[in-house]
Amino acid sequence: MSKHFEKRKQAAMAVNRMYSAPTMLNVVDSKEYRELKLKYEQLRQRYEELEKIYGFHKAVLQNLTSGILIVNMAGKIIFANRSALDLLGYEYLHLQGKPFSFLFADPDEGVEFTNRLVKEKARFKSRETYFLTGQKNVIPIGLTTSSFNEIESQQIKGFIIHFSDITVQLDQRRQLERMERLATLGELAAGIAHEIKNPLAGMKAATQVLQESFTPDDFRSQLVTRILREIDRSNDLLSRFFDFTRPKKPVQEFHDIEMLIDGIYLLLAPRLKKKKIRFSKAFENNLPRVFVDASQIEQVLMNLFLNAVDAMPDGGLLKVETRIISRAVMQEGHQPVRAICVEVNDTGVGIAPENLEKVFNPFFTTKSSGIGLGLSISNRLMVENGGKLEVESKPGEGTTFALYFPVIEEKVHERAQV
Amino acid sequence: MIKRILIVDDEETLTFSLYQSFILSKYPYEVVTAGSGEEALQKFNEKPFDLVITDIFLPGISGLDLLKYIREKLPQAKVIIITAYGSEEKRNEAMRNGALLYVEKPFDIIEFKQKVMETLE
Numbered sequence: 001m002s003k004h005f006e007k008r009k010q011a012a013m014a015v016n017r018m019y020s021a022p023t024m025l026n027v028v029d030s031k032e033y034r035e036l037k038l039k040y041e042q043l044r045q046r047y048e049e050l051e052k053i054y055g056f057h058k059a060v061l062q063n064l065t066s067g068i069l070i071v072n073m074a075g076k077i078i079f080a081n082r083s084a085l086d087l088l089g090y091e092y093l094h095l096q097g098k099p100f101s102f103l104f105a106d107p108d109e110g111v112e113f114t115n116r117l118v119k120e121k122a123r124f125k126s127r128e129t130y131f132l133t134g135q136k137n138v139i140p141i142g143l144t145t146s147s148f149n150e151i152e153s154q155q156i157k158g159f160i161i162h163f164s165d166i167t168v169q170l171d172q173r174r175q176l177e178r179m180e181r182l183a184t185l186g187e188l189a190a191g192i193a194h195e196i197k198n199p200l201a202g203m204k205a206a207t208q209v210l211q212e213s214f215t216p217d218d219f220r221s222q223l224v225t226r227i228l229r230e231i232d233r234s235n236d237l238l239s240r241f242f243d244f245t246r247p248k249k250p251v252q253e254f255h256d257i258e259m260l261i262d263g264i265y266l267l268l269a270p271r272l273k274k275k276k277i278r279f280s281k282a283f284e285n286n287l288p289r290v291f292v293d294a295s296q297i298e299q300v301l302m303n304l305f306l307n308a309v310d311a312m313p314d315g316g317l318l319k320v321e322t323r324i325i326s327r328a329v330m331q332e333g334h335q336p337v338r339a340i341c342v343e344v345n346d347t348g349v350g351i352a353p354e355n356l357e358k359v360f361n362p363f364f365t366t367k368s369s370g371i372g373l374g375l376s377i378s379n380r381l382m383v384e385n386g387g388k389l390e391v392e393s394k395p396g397e398g399t400t401f402a403l404y405f406p407v408i409e410e411k412v413h414e415r416a417q418v
Numbered sequence: 419m420i421k422r423i424l425i426v427d428d429e430e431t432l433t434f435s436l437y438q439s440f441i442l443s444k445y446p447y448e449v450v451t452a453g454s455g456e457e458a459l460q461k462f463n464e465k466p467f468d469l470v471i472t473d474i475f476l477p478g479i480s481g482l483d484l485l486k487y488i489r490e491k492l493p494q495a496k497v498i499i500i501t502a503y504g505s506e507e508k509r510n511e512a513m514r515n516g517a518l519l520y521v522e523k524p525f526d527i528i529e530f531k532q533k534v535m536e537t538l539e
């Protein structure tokens with residue numbers, strides 16, 4: 001863009017020089033000079049107006065927060081605004097003249113998309129896809145296309161692609177879906193738990209009546225006692241399952257997240273040692289305290305630690321890091337706040353990409369023992385405590401769970417009371 | 419006078435067991451069972467009871483409605499609520515409407531009988 005501006009400036013200077021020439025020749029008073037001078041003034045004014053209009057349009061395009069790309073009829077990129085370059089992590093020179101398909105994370109999709117756009121003149125609205133940035137990151141994109149017509153002839157010259165990074169929206173949608181899946185499960189579980197409690201109540205009453213009819217040394221009394229014990233055990237399981245799927249409302253207070261992590265580590269240290277798992281922690285200094293229900297967050301940490309242990313049957317390294325981040329990671333509707341991030345990283349078997357989102361599904365498990373509720377519940381607990389839970393994994397290398405807690409300002413008097 | 423107990427639940431195993439348990443107790447209770455709220459109302463209106471033990475979820479009118487009806491009609495009658503769908507709200511609603519006890523299923527029938535006897539004797 002600056003090149004363009006430079007050219008115009010040079011042209012303007014050339015015009016200026018040309019029309020200023022007579023001054024040097026001392027023909028100040030001649031008629032020709034006055035006419036030329038007038039023309040020059042008109043031209044200069046027109047030029048300034050055009051510059052203004054150009055600047056206005058340029059500012060509009062460049063200041064849009066959406067990315068704007070224009071491709072010609074050959075599917076080649078002929079324009080990119082500032083936001084597009086920022087989002088994609090390219091300089092304009094790298095994009096200029098490149099086929100549009102080159103931006104797609106999936107090259108085949110890129111070719112197909114560009115063909116449909118250019119050859120069939122197809123329109124796309126709120127289409128979701130993935131672009132590959134200059135830094136080789138894959139980012140989710142929402143895009144809408146429109147044709148790029150010449151103003152006067154209305155002849156189609158290419159296509160405008162109007163796009164934005166939809167990472168946040170996708171995150172929110174995913175969170176919502178996770179919550180919905182669990183809510184459905186919670187209702188189902190509650191229904192089943194209660195339906196089973198009714199017959200259990202009957203069984204227990206009948207068995208106790210029977211028990212009373214035997215003398216304690218009768219072997220039948222011992223059998224009946226065993227039945228009662230099993231009934232109580234079933235009921236206990238149901239109650240626990242019920243509490244598990246319908247956690248209590250968090251009672252939030254300010255806590256030192258490092259203390260919570262250390263507490264869980266101390267509980268699990270013998271197990272880690274037995275499984276030949278080393279533990280390392282890297283805590284950022286002076287982290288603000290998190291505003292959470294301690295027992296619920298301990299449950300989340302416990303789940304993540306135990307998963308990490310299970311992922312490393314041959315030993316490995318369990319690493320916990322805390323840091324503060326300023327990225328807008330929280331839910332929509334809330335101000336983008338700073339967040340405290342806790343990463344729980346293992347060097348275990350990892351999670352296959354196709355299972356990565358499924359790990360939050362209730363009853364999804366790849367373990368032979370385990371009912372597949374841990375992460376589903378953990379996710380719910382994090383959301384109920386105002387945070388969120390994310391996962392990244394590479395099969396064969398390990399898995400990282402990231403917990404995000406919003407930083408909440410503690411009032412001075414509250415601090416003083418503690 | 420012999421105390422009269424009405425047990426209301428659609429779980430027959432439970433009503434039958436409770437019935438047997440009370441019959442076998444050291445006091446000569448008169449025990450009647452009902453499988454629905456309507457049946458309970460009918461039996462209560464025929465001849466009142468000293469104690470009504472009722473589930474909440476019943477075919478027809480609910481145990482909580484039964485509780486309200488009985489407490490209004492005969493304030494000296496005692497009502498115990500038993501339920502498998504326990505919650506704080508249900509407990510509060512039951513106690514607010516004058517229930518003597520709120521017991522979650524399954525429960526220990528021996529302890530339960532003990533409480534009933536303390537109440538009635």
